[in-house]
Amino acid sequence: MTNHEKQKLKDSLFSVIGYIATFSGLLILAYFLIDIFIDGFHRIDIDFLTGFPSRKAENAGIFPAWVGSVWILGLTVIFAIPIGIAAGIYFEEYAPKNKITYILEVNIANLAGVPSIIYGLLGLEVFGRLMGFGGSLLTGALTLTLLILPIIIVATRESLKAVPQSLRDASHALGATQWQTIWYQVLPSSMGGILTGTILALSRAVGETAPLIVIGALAYVDFIPNSPMDDFSVLPMQIFNWTSRPQQSFIINAAAAIIILLAITFIMNSIAIYLRNRWQKKIQW
């Protein structure tokens, strides 16, 4: 075999290894998911979705947990979207190019790397104790807002960056102020990217467990929260609690709750991907 042939063989060999590596992670995930479905799917029924936690695994349901998750999602949307997009607009459209802006940017990059459990410690101390919100939905949502702000800010900046300067110039030339330009021209044409990033960030918030454990979210809730000041549980907390129990029957509950949680995350991710594709097709500068 000549040297050339040898190299060619090595090349195709690596190609095969590449394919295997690329799909190995996804195949393992698929195996996990099938496993979960076999364990938990038969457990999902109306009683499971509308029932309260119980000491008896067969009677236990996830009603308070998923209502808590919806609450947390709603409140986080209210806080995180305006603040995150506003900060993104400030950095991209207003901030002067100086040392302070640079420090602010480095700071955001660093915040994105802070482990989520540290945000839990921050939320516990500042929102839970200092402001006196305790282990309420409000504390949870504010904590998760801080956690996902860097993601929303970065996504907003990326989308605004993609809008060509000529659009802004044209708007200014027609006499529009800077804010009018942003509100009527720049934001509408970058909304797709901003929404995509925001939904991905929110789907991360829905799946978070660690910071909520730290702020004192409950694992056993026998009531439905009906105000932001109420104590709460969320789906990931319920899953963690059931997974930590030795009895097999609770493990089945955990698997069933995981299916519901994954369904929510995958729906949110699909919406985000759909928006991204639609927006990419519609606007071509």
Next chain:
Amino acid sequence: MAKPVQERIIELFLKGSAILTVCTTIGILLVLLSESIPFFKEVSIFEFLTDTEWTPLFTNKRFGILPLISGTLLVTLISIIVAVPIGIIIAIFLSEYASPKFRKTVKPMLEILAAVPTVVYGYFALMTVTPILQMIIPNLSGFNSLSAGIVMGIMIIPLVTSLSEDAMYAVPKSLREASFAMGASRLQTAFKVIIPAAFSGIVVSVILAIARAIGETMIVAIAAGQQPRLTFDPTVPIETITAYIVQVSSGDVPHGSLEYKTIYAAGITLFILTFSLNSISFYIRRKFQEKYQ
């Protein structure tokens, strides 16, 4: 022309939102310091960093962080051994071998791995991976760092792939063409030209993966155990810094007690570890970013 009042108010809100991010950082530092300084008044930093036992919740209290650090590093090491080779092979494959269409379809698919909530990975590690590993390693304990590390590795593959692939893809085409013109194969070009040229980007991806693994909580809290011990044996239960914080937070340790303050001492250790790694990666990225422009 002066700006209208509404516009000034809007700008104030925008600026305020930006400043909030700085307040978050200051808040984190203040919270960690204000609770851990009283801790270090009662427990010397020397004891904290050198004692080999961590038993704040027992009657015989010892406050050596080393077992938690060794547990954290052990799981991190295992996850890196899984994620880095696979992640980089995928990156080379996508950047140098695959068609643009394949690359465009597969990259978002890999992101699914990172979108799955970590509590779900914890369940997988405990209920799926550990039983499988026990068939191969019969004396593997029900809680262990091996299975937590492997599952965490699978989770951070997309992080390694995405960043190192970006770095490889950014290497100018002329370098590849020059290498091909010399008669080099794709594989030779990948390993002798592209990887050296994209090296800083690959290093950044590995550092960020390490930082992510160190801060990961739910997988280890569920599957690695709650027994702080100074060991590098991957088959026995251990405890990581993050899992300890979860353990104390889910229990009912009274606020203000020394036991309670330990989570802030552990938290500040965790923060320093991840902050240093993130800063190093940021520095490398800044320094080598515009090499080809």
